[in-house]
Amino acid sequence: MISPFVLRTGIIAATFVVAGFVKGMTGMGLPTVAMGILGTLMLPAQAAAVLLLPSFITNVWQLFAGPGVRALAKRLWPMMAGIVVGTLAAASFIAGGGGVRAVAGLGVALTLYALAGLMAWRFSVPPRYERWLSPAIGAVTGVVTGGTGVFVIPAVPYLQGLALKKEDLVQALGLSFTVSTIALAIGLVSENAFAIRDLRESLFAVIPALIGMFIGQRVRGRISPESFRRWFFICLLALGIQLIARAFV
Known part of the structure; x- marks a missing residue:
């Protein structure tokens, strides 16, 4: 009989191999996939805690892969400030004891993202709107991040x-x-929702995530990007609907 510890460790490893593979293929999606899968097995606050280190390491790698960091930071700092404020303001939602609403919120976020991807939703932001729209988008993103x-x-x-x-x-x-x-x-720590066990599991998840990224990068040239993205969004849509249904069953 498989012990709960071994089963949990195996699920986390498999989840981050898959999530890392998606990030290696598309350049994004690791947090989304990891939260979507782990959210079916544990509370969103626990899943978010496990996500932190693999997400941080892979995103820092992506951030410093090119020369334009300083210029982008100067241009996008209002959006980044909005993300911080919104996340800290909403962190109590995902960390709260009522996990049902957090699960439903996660399902809604995944569903909306999947539908936007499947419909190839794109819009253009005129430069004159960027000054006020950037912090607003950041704040809304932060609220979604803190809540889901x-x-x-x-x-x-x-x-x-x-x-x-x-x-x-x-x-x-x-x-x-x-x-x-x-x-x-910071939000999870301030809400006492980040335990030592979560740190160990988060550190453990880094290796499967990097393995998945490496595989995804190697496979990227062999699969049609359009086909992969379509099935990626279909799977996210199914996960989102499942989480919404789970929250109300």
């Missing part, structure tokens, strides 16, 4: 709408995800 542990809504569609060069977009996503991870960690 998912960093992508609405940050990813917004950054895609800024007409950044491909390399700059990858770095901007890395910057947004890194700041979100740090803010979420």
Whole structure:
């Protein structure tokens, strides 16, 4: 008979191999996939705690992969400030004892992200709107992050709408995800929702995540990106619907 510890460790390892594979293929998606899978097995606050170190390490790697970090930080700092404020303000939601609402919120976030991806939703942000829209988008992203542990809504569609060069977009996503991870960690600690066991599991999850990233990067050129993204969003949609249904059963 498999012990609960071995079973939990195996599930975490498999989850982060899959999540790392998705990030290696697409440049994003590790937190989203990890939260979606682990959210079906544990409370979102526990899943978010396990997510912290693999997310931080892989996103810092992505952030510093190019030369434009300083310019992007100067341009996007209002958005980053909004992410921090929104995440800290909402951290009590994911850390609270009522896990049902957090599970439902996670399901809604995954469902919206999947639908946006499947419909190829894109919009353009005129430069004159960026000054006030950037902190607002950051704050909303922070609230979603603090409430669900998912960093992508609405940050990813917004950054895609800024007409950044491909390399700059990858770095901007890395910057947004890194700041979100740090803010979420601070929020969980301030709410006493981060235990020593979570730190051990988070550290353990780094290796499977890096293995998955390596595999994803190697496979990226052999699979049609359009086909992969379509099935990725379909799987996220199924996860989101399952989490919403679970919260109300």
